[in-house]
Structures are given as structure tokens and as C-alpha cells.
Amino acid sequence: MTTPLFDKVALIGIGLIGSSIALNIRDRGLAGEVAIATRRPETLKRAEELKLGTSYHLDPAEAVAGADLVILCLPVGSCGAAAAAIGPHLKPGAIVSDVGSVKAAVVSAMQPHLPGHVHFVPGHPIAGTEQSGPDAGFLELFENRWTILTPIEGTDPAATERLVRFWKATGAMVETMTAEHHDLVLAIVSHVPHLIAYNIVGTAADLETVTQSEVIKFSASGFRDFTRIAASDPTMWRDIFLNNREAVLEMLARFSEDLASLQRAIRWADGDTLFDLFTRTRAIRRSIVEAGQDTQEANFGRLKPRKDPWNEGSAPGE
Amino acid sequence: MTTPLFDKVALIGIGLIGSSIALNIRDRGLAGEVAIATRRPETLKRAEELKLGTSYHLDPAEAVAGADLVILCLPVGSCGAAAAAIGPHLKPGAIVSDVGSVKAAVVSAMQPHLPGHVHFVPGHPIAGTEQSGPDAGFLELFENRWTILTPIEGTDPAATERLVRFWKATGAMVETMTAEHHDLVLAIVSHVPHLIAYNIVGTAADLETVTQSEVIKFSASGFRDFTRIAASDPTMWRDIFLNNREAVLEMLARFSEDLASLQRAIRWADGDTLFDLFTRTRAIRRSIVEAGQDTQEANFGRLKPRKDPWNEGSAPGE
Known part of the structure; x- marks a missing residue:
């Protein structure tokens, strides 16, 4: 990446997703500056120790000043309050997004607080682990995973396209659909x-x-x-x-x-009903492996079988 | 292992579990001879190609002749019929076992067909992958996993103990309890x-x-x-x-x-009810990892986080 996609990105929240985005921006050069805001001083300190950004803020309003991309990396329930806090401080023309796992409710909670002069493009990277916190992030989290964007009706397609490019630069595949x-x-x-x-x-x-x-x-x-x-x-x-x-x-x-x-x-x-379902579900697993959404290694690779284990045609048990 | 634990073992069925037992016997020297029986000629042929035994039989009665350990490695529903087929051909003093995931029903199905002169010690190795067939087996399948034995009341403790030693030699941990x-x-x-x-x-x-x-x-x-x-x-x-x-x-x-x-x-x-449960279940996960029953690697190690990810004390999201 020679020219950064954005001059300044503000990340509000720096958990697993926020820190993984930060590492992508830093290590792939996706933005000139990265302002990080989080509520807890100890989390902010940790983000700074990990060198995840270029400036660190307890006040999100301060972090978004001058940012041309703002991403809320917060639990879904905190997005409304955060939008209210940053709304008046957003730069005209800025893109505002989030990473919440729910979209319609986040749109309802955030939209009333956002000024008309910003582009609101909600997003959801379908990636994660069971870990949380700024130490949990890693560069490859979004690689080969889907990120779904749910632009509001009437959003400038150029803004959406710019966010698509940002996500693709992290290695993600991107699809857009309605929030519902x-x-x-x-x-x-x-x-x-x-x-x-x-x-x-x-x-x-x-x-x-x-x-x-x-x-x-x-x-x-x-x-x-x-x-x-x-x-x-x-x-x-x-x-x-x-x-x-x-x-x-x-x-x-x-x-x-x-x-x-x-x-x-x-x-x-009724053994037939059970057997029919159990056979049908096996085919779906096969499709997921074929679609590259999982490994075919037995037991997630916890155990090591001797050879190609996807032995679909074999006789069961006996 | 210098002296084999058994002179001759017969394995009836050669799927994932049967073939993994066969590899343990072969590679760790747990028996002098291994007779393999299975219903389908093509499966038997494959077992022979993989060199899983020392003799190969389509008739289980033939396989058990002279065996001092017979293990049925079959789907639970096939154990009764197999016991009926081998019952009259079992050597006096032989230990008869199985690997079924259900025990009370298998005991009811098998016991009527077994002569009084054998020791019936049902078993269940809690190990497996989603794969099946003779190609799916591997030496380490039972390592550090539990095998449960459910000896029938009145069984000679020496017979149970001998089977315990056999399973421990595969790397398994062994516990006994009632079938129920x-x-x-x-x-x-x-x-x-x-x-x-x-x-x-x-x-x-x-x-x-x-x-x-x-x-x-x-x-x-x-x-x-x-x-x-x-x-x-x-x-x-x-x-x-x-x-x-x-x-x-x-x-x-x-x-x-x-x-x-x-x-x-x-x-x-009612967010509190949800939050309380979700917190409680996290603690159980921690116990399982501490008990060595799983890895703490994020996402089963599918993804590689940067450092120790079990960041239990960290703040979520923000």
C-alpha cells in the first residue's frame, strides 16, 4: 500500500476487533494517523504499550476530531451513547462505521446522533475468537473472512466503495446487504x-x-x-x-x-428420520469445507490423522 | 512393551476406533496376533492393505477362534448380532469387550449371547473424530483421553485389570463405573x-x-x-x-x-439473566482447559493470535 486510504482513522474501543483493525492499519499502512479512544485508562495504557495507534484518548470526541474514517469497535449496546458523544465533533465528509454483530438496532441507535454531513456505512466483520481485549488482536483476523457492509439507503456509493477498499486491504472479502x-x-x-x-x-x-x-x-x-x-x-x-x-x-x-x-x-x-437428517447435515459440512470456510482436518487439527481423512465414501464402523 | 499383554486379539469391525486400536497393538507390540473381521470385503481388503492385522476374516466366528481378547468395534446397534455370531466360538477365559458409546443397551444386547466361561468387560474410549473407516485411524487417538470400562457385576477383577492395562498402553486414562x-x-x-x-x-x-x-x-x-x-x-x-x-x-x-x-x-x-449465564459458562471452559481436555488456543488454533490469548481479566470490547 503506497498511498494510505485515509489520512486519519479514529477507533473507538480497542478490544479484539479494534486492536486487529489497528494492527492492519499500522502494518499495512492504511492510514497516516490512528487515534484510539477507550473508556478505561488501563486499557488505553495497554493499547499504547502495544503501539496500536498514533494518539490515545479517554474522550472519544477528542479522538474523532479531523478523522476521515471513524469506526466504533464497541459492544452493540454501547454504540448509541458513543454516537451521541462523537456526533457534534465529526468532520464533514467523514465516513462513520462500526463492527457490531447486529445491524438494524445499531443503525436505529446511532443514526439520530449523526450529522447529515457524514456518511454512515455500518459494517460487521464476521471474524473473531473467544478472546477479548487489546492483547487478543492479530493482523490476520480478517483474512479470507467476510465483512458485511449495510449502507443506509441514499448513502453516497463512493463512501461505501472507499470502506470496501479499506476492508479488502485487511484481507477480508466484502459483501453489502440490508441491515435487516x-x-x-x-x-x-x-x-x-x-x-x-x-x-x-x-x-x-x-x-x-x-x-x-x-x-x-x-x-x-x-x-x-x-x-x-x-x-x-x-x-x-x-x-x-x-x-x-x-x-x-x-x-x-x-x-x-x-x-x-x-x-x-x-x-x-424412528431411526430413519434420524439417519436422514444426519446424512443431510454431513453434506452441508462438505460444502463449508469446499467453500474454504473451514479446514477439513479432523477435530480442527487437534489430533493428527495419518492421511487424508475426508473419507466420505467409506463404510461406517464396520 | 517387551511381553505382549495378549497372545491374540480379535477386532470385529475396523472403522476409526478399530483401526486405531489395531495400530496401537501393532506399533506398541500389545499382542502377538491380531485377527480382523469386517462385513464388507472392500473394507477388509483396505485393512489388509494398511497392514492393520495378522489375519483377515469376513466371518467373525473364525476371527475369534483362540483369541484371549475380543473387541467389538461396531456401531452400537450391531453389537447384539455380532455377539450372537461369536458367542459359541469364544475361547474359555477370553475377555470380551466393545467400544460402544452407549453401555446399558449394549450389555443387554450382548450378554445373553456370551457363554459363562468368558469375562465380559464393556468399554468406551471417549475419543474420536468426525471421520470414519479404516483409513481414519491413527496411533495417538486415545492418548490423554479417557476410556471408561463398565464391568458387569461379579466380573473377575483380574480380567478388568488386564483390560485396564491394555487401554493404558495406548496412552488412555481409564476409569470404571456402572453402565447406567x-x-x-x-x-x-x-x-x-x-x-x-x-x-x-x-x-x-x-x-x-x-x-x-x-x-x-x-x-x-x-x-x-x-x-x-x-x-x-x-x-x-x-x-x-x-x-x-x-x-x-x-x-x-x-x-x-x-x-x-x-x-x-x-x-x-432481561439482560442480567443472560449475562449471569454467559459468565458462569466461561468459568466451566476455563476448568476444561485447566484439566487438559482442550487447548486454550483461540479458535482451536485455526487462527494465530500474537501472544497468550487467554486474557480472562481483560475488558470486553471497550
Whole structure:
């Protein structure tokens, strides 16, 4: 990157996503200056120790002064208040974006606080780990992952295009859609799976017939993967569920309906229904591996099989 | 291992578990001879090409002749018929075991067919990947994983002890408990998580508002991990659910009850209930990592963070 895409970027919030964006800007030269703002002095100090920006601020209004790109890297529930704080200080023509996992609610919360002279292009990089904080960020987080932009109707296409170029420079693939459609897609691929993972880990912890130490000891067979998901940041996820309520409740209703039908199949020993579903889901896994969205290594590469393990045509068990 | 633990082992079925046991016997010298039996000629041929045994049989009765350890490495639903086939041909004093993920039903299915002069010590190595077939096996599959043995009341402790030594020689940790308790533990740590994973992948595939290609494209955020689990062997899992019905239905009822309460919390914007659960589940994850049952690498090591990522004390987002 020879010419930076932006003169000055302001990052409000410097957790996993914010620090990963900061590393991309720094190491790939995407902007001349990076102002970092965060609420807690100890987090700000850590960001400075990690050399994530060029200036550090406890007041977001101060950070956005003169910035031509402002990205809110905050839990969804904090975006409205942050927009109110920075609104009057935004430079005319600035692009304002965010990284929230929910879009319609963030748009409603932020838009009233943004002046007419800025371009509001909400965004969501579908990337993350179960870790949080400024130390969790890394340069490759967005590589080969999708970032979804949900520009408001009437937004200048040139502003959207400029933000697309920014995200592509981090290695991300970019797609645009409406905020409402984004929220439905994410409800099924992310929000409901997380809720279910949190839920089963909670159910297991509350059993009397099986002790918690047994659950921990014998977790290797499926449950363990749920606990990884259920270790995700509590604040962020609380905000997601409260802010994508309608879509989550709709998808959850379908999930529960389908689960009730599986429960019935088990009760009535209807093996065919189970077998048909289990065969269908295997094909979807194959598509995801083919689409490059996951590795085909067994057990996420935790274990090392001897050779090509995607042995789809083989006979099961015997 | 200088003296083999057994003169002759017979493995009935040579899928992921069977072939991994065979590699352990071969590469660690745990037995003098290994007879392999499987129903399909092409699978048997593949086992021979991989040099997994010392003799190869389509008839399990032929394989068990003279064996002092017989392990059924079959889907749970096939164990009864296999026991009937081998029962009359077992050597007096032989130890008979299996690797099924369900124990009480397997005991009921097998025991009537086993002569009084053998030692029946059912077993379950809690190890596996989503792959199947004789090519999927590898030497390290059982290493640092638990194998549970559920000896029948009145079993000669010397026989159980001999099988414990065999499993420990593969690198496994071994625990004994009743078949009934095993089935409850596995229902919550394995069977219900698998059912839920299968279910949500099925739900996602059936949506009209979100296309299947969108589900595949944007799967990275949680859903993807469920698809790995939901790619597990359909026959094996159908048999597990049909054979551990009571325990699975009990755990499922609790799961659904808890999920209904989370659904209510979302509907009524009860953020505290969500936050409390999400904090509690994070602690359980930490215990699993501390117990050595999983790695703390972010995203199963799919992505590489810069430094120690288990940044538990850090502030979320902002």
C-alpha cells in the first residue's frame, strides 16, 4: 500500500476487533494517523504499550476530531451513547462505521446522533475468537473472512466503495446487504448457535446426577466444542441477544420445533428420520469445507490423522 | 512393551476406533496376533492393505477362534448380532469387550449371547473424530483421553485389570463405573450436544429467508463448529440415540426447559439473566482447559493470535 486510504482513522474501543483493525492499519499502512479512544485508562495504557495507534484518548470526541474514517469497535449496546458523544465533533465528509454483530438496532441507535454531513456505512466483520481485549488482536483476523457492509439507503456509493477498499486491504472479502437481512443471516449462523452453546453448558453445570467434575473430565466428545463457543465475551453477547431479538426469537422457534420432532423420533425409535437428517447435515459440512470456510482436518487439527481423512465414501464402523 | 499383554486379539469391525486400536497393538507390540473381521470385503481388503492385522476374516466366528481378547468395534446397534455370531466360538477365559458409546443397551444386547466361561468387560474410549473407516485411524487417538470400562457385576477383577492395562498402553486414562451412570454422563457431554448440532444444521438448511449458500458463506461465526460435529457418522449416531433413549430424553428435557427460560429472557430484555449465564459458562471452559481436555488456543488454533490469548481479566470490547 503506497498511498494510505485515509489520512486519519479514529477507533473507538480497542478490544479484539479494534486492536486487529489497528494492527492492519499500522502494518499495512492504511492510514497516516490512528487515534484510539477507550473508556478505561488501563486499557488505553495497554493499547499504547502495544503501539496500536498514533494518539490515545479517554474522550472519544477528542479522538474523532479531523478523522476521515471513524469506526466504533464497541459492544452493540454501547454504540448509541458513543454516537451521541462523537456526533457534534465529526468532520464533514467523514465516513462513520462500526463492527457490531447486529445491524438494524445499531443503525436505529446511532443514526439520530449523526450529522447529515457524514456518511454512515455500518459494517460487521464476521471474524473473531473467544478472546477479548487489546492483547487478543492479530493482523490476520480478517483474512479470507467476510465483512458485511449495510449502507443506509441514499448513502453516497463512493463512501461505501472507499470502506470496501479499506476492508479488502485487511484481507477480508466484502459483501453489502440490508441491515435487516444481515440480522436474519447472523441470527442463524451465529447468534442462535451461541445461545445454544451457552445453554447446554449451563444445563450440564446444573445437573445432580452427573457431577460438574465428570462433565469437565469427559468433555472431549462434543461438549468441549460448545464450551469454547460459550466462553465468548458475556457483555458482547448479552447485547447481541437484546439487540437482535426478533430475528433470534424467530430462528429459535424453528430450532425448537425441529428439536421437538427429533425428540419424538428418539422416543418412538424412528431411526430413519434420524439417519436422514444426519446424512443431510454431513453434506452441508462438505460444502463449508469446499467453500474454504473451514479446514477439513479432523477435530480442527487437534489430533493428527495419518492421511487424508475426508473419507466420505467409506463404510461406517464396520 | 517387551511381553505382549495378549497372545491374540480379535477386532470385529475396523472403522476409526478399530483401526486405531489395531495400530496401537501393532506399533506398541500389545499382542502377538491380531485377527480382523469386517462385513464388507472392500473394507477388509483396505485393512489388509494398511497392514492393520495378522489375519483377515469376513466371518467373525473364525476371527475369534483362540483369541484371549475380543473387541467389538461396531456401531452400537450391531453389537447384539455380532455377539450372537461369536458367542459359541469364544475361547474359555477370553475377555470380551466393545467400544460402544452407549453401555446399558449394549450389555443387554450382548450378554445373553456370551457363554459363562468368558469375562465380559464393556468399554468406551471417549475419543474420536468426525471421520470414519479404516483409513481414519491413527496411533495417538486415545492418548490423554479417557476410556471408561463398565464391568458387569461379579466380573473377575483380574480380567478388568488386564483390560485396564491394555487401554493404558495406548496412552488412555481409564476409569470404571456402572453402565447406567456412563450413559447419563455421555448423554450430557456427548449425545445431546451432537443432537443439537445436527438439529441446528438441519434448521439452517430449511430456511426460506436465508439461502443455503448464505449459510455456507457466512458460517464462520459459530455455526461452522456445529457443522463439524454434525458431520459425524450417521449410522453410529442413529444407533446411539436409539440405544440411549431414556438418558438422552431426560437431558434433552432439561436442555429445552433451560432454553425456554433464555428465550423468555430475550423476549423480555432481561439482560442480567443472560449475562449471569454467559459468565458462569466461561468459568466451566476455563476448568476444561485447566484439566487438559482442550487447548486454550483461540479458535482451536485455526487462527494465530500474537501472544497468550487467554486474557480472562481483560475488558470486553471497550
